[in-house]
Amino acid sequence: MITDRDSITLKEQVIFQGGQEGKRVWEAGIAISRYIISNKGLFQGKAILDLGSGTGIGALTLMKFTEAQKVILSDYTEEILELLTQNRALQPRSQVAVDTKLVDWTIQETYEQLYEVKIDFVIATDVIYKGSPYDHLATLLYILAEKQNPRILIIIPRQRDCCQDFLRIMKEKGFNWTETELNDNLYSQKALENQKDSDKFYPGLKSLNFVLYTFNL
Numbered sequence: 721m722i723t724d725r726d727s728i729t730l731k732e733q734v735i736f737q738g739g740q741e742g743k744r745v746w747e748a749g750i751a752i753s754r755y756i757i758s759n760k761g762l763f764q765g766k767a768i769l770d771l772g773s774g775t776g777i778g779a780l781t782l783m784k785f786t787e788a789q790k791v792i793l794s795d796y797t798e799e800i801l802e803l804l805t806q807n808r809a810l811q812p813r814s815q816v817a818v819d820t821k822l823v824d825w826t827i828q829e830t831y832e833q834l835y836e837v838k839i840d841f842v843i844a845t846d847v848i849y850k851g852s853p854y855d856h857l858a859t860l861l862y863i864l865a866e867k868q869n870p871r872i873l874i875i876i877p878r879q880r881d882c883c884q885d886f887l888r889i890m891k892e893k894g895f896n897w898t899e900t901e902l903n904d905n906l907y908s909q910k911a912l913e914n915q916k917d918s919d920k921f922y923p924g925l926k927s928l929n930f931v932l933y934t935f936n937l
């Protein structure tokens with residue numbers, strides 16, 4: 721459930737091992753879905769790249785609820801790409817063109833394929849955490865920003881310690897940004913029909929303060 725009126729069907733795996741973080745729907749992913757539904761017009765006719773898509777919650781929300789021109793789902797293992805393909809197939813038909821790409825932020829050859837693709841927006845949620853190669857992600861964002869200057873939307877929980885380090889790296893690369901607190905009730909409401917299940921599977925909806933960072937060079 722994204723809002724009390726809108727929902728999306730996704731397959732996820734609640735128990736996973738290190739390196740399989742993309743198999744779960746993360747609360748920041750739910751937050752970007754809610755943001756997208758509240759700001760549909762922003763994406764009309766646009767091409768959007770989702771980095772570290774995981775289950776695909778952000779990009780598939782764009783596919784289902786907006787009139788985006790194109791969405792590109794991406795992640796770094798064949799296993800997660802297979803999950804993305806399955807989750808895409810669970811969505812109703814849509815006019816939005818959808819593409820899925822293997823993009824590993826740590827391997828430049830895997831993201832060179834993006835240089836010639838039109839990208840108006842980059843979205844990424846819950847990609848800045850201890851152990852994530854966010855320094856490489858910053859390099860990828862810098863290269864894309866230099867080539868096409870997309871608007872980059874990243875949601876990071878305020879509580880995340882390594883966020884400051886990521887921001888330092890982004891500053892060093894010359895990025896500016898704005899911060900928007902996503903503190904409307906919309907962002908903390910239950911994500912499953914049953915409140916208890918929602919609290920059990922997505923506790924962060926109640927405990928995390930989501931911040932939307934919009935970066936540009």
Ligand SMILES: C[S@@+](CC[C@H](N)C(=O)[O-])C[C@H]1O[C@@H](n2cnc3c(N)ncnc32)[C@H](O)[C@@H]1O
Nearest residue numbers: 741742745746749772773774796824825845846
């Ligand atoms: C915490 S999950 C967030 C998934 C999804 N964005 C969400 O909000 O539900 C982090 C995502 O980053 C991806 N990731 C981690 N390292 C990566 C890398 N080197 N290159 C590309 N994606 C990576 C993971 O596979 C996973 O999908």
